[in-house]
Amino acid sequence: MSEKKLIEVRNSYALPEDVLDAVHEAMSENVGELVSLFKVLADPTRLRILKALEIQSLCVCVLVENTDQKHSALSYHLKLLKEAELVDSRRERSFQIYELTEFGSMLLKSIENHFEKS
Numbered sequence: 392m393s394e395k396k397l398i399e400v401r402n403s404y405a406l407p408e409d410v411l412d413a414v415h416e417a418m419s420e421n422v423g424e425l426v427s428l429f430k431v432l433a434d435p436t437r438l439r440i441l442k443a444l445e446i447q448s449l450c451v452c453v454l455v456e457n458t459d460q461k462h463s464a465l466s467y468h469l470k471l472l473k474e475a476e477l478v479d480s481r482r483e484r485s486f487q488i489y490e491l492t493e494f495g496s497m498l499l500k501s502i503e504n505h506f507e508k509s
Contacts, residue, residue, distance in 0.1 A: 431475040436460060437468050441491065441499050444478060448490035 406414075431437060436458065443449060443457065451469065455462050469489055472478040477495035481488050491499065 428475055431471050434468070437472055440468060440472060441477060441495060444489060444491045445496065445499055448488050450486045450488055
C-alpha cells in the first residue's frame with residue numbers, strides 16, 4: 392500500500408496531496424457554461440415558461456396569453472432557453488411550438504424534487 396503524503400494547509404489541518412491537487416483542479420476549472428445556465432434559470436419568467444412546458448408543448452401564442460409579456464419579450468426568453476438547450480421548437484402549420492428538451496425536463500424535475508424534500 393502506498394503512503395499518501397499529507398500537506399499542512401493551515402496549522403494542524405492537513406490534506407493528502409492528491410486531494411489538495413483535486414481541489415486545486417476543481418477551483419481552476421472553467422465554469423462559464425454553468426454560470427450561463429444559472430443566469431438563464433435565474434429569471435422568474437423563464438422558470439414559469441419551463442413549468443408551463445412541463446405540462447405540455449405550447450405555441451408562443453398560449454404563453455403570451457398567460458403572461459404579461461409581449462410577444463417580442465417572450466421570444467427573447469425562449470431564445471435564451473433554447474440556447475441553453477432547455478427547450479426546443481418545431482413548426483406546426485403556422486405555429487411555432489416549444490417543448491422541453493430531455494435535459495430541460497430532467498433539470499426541472501431535479502430542482503422540483505429538491506425543493507419538495509426541503
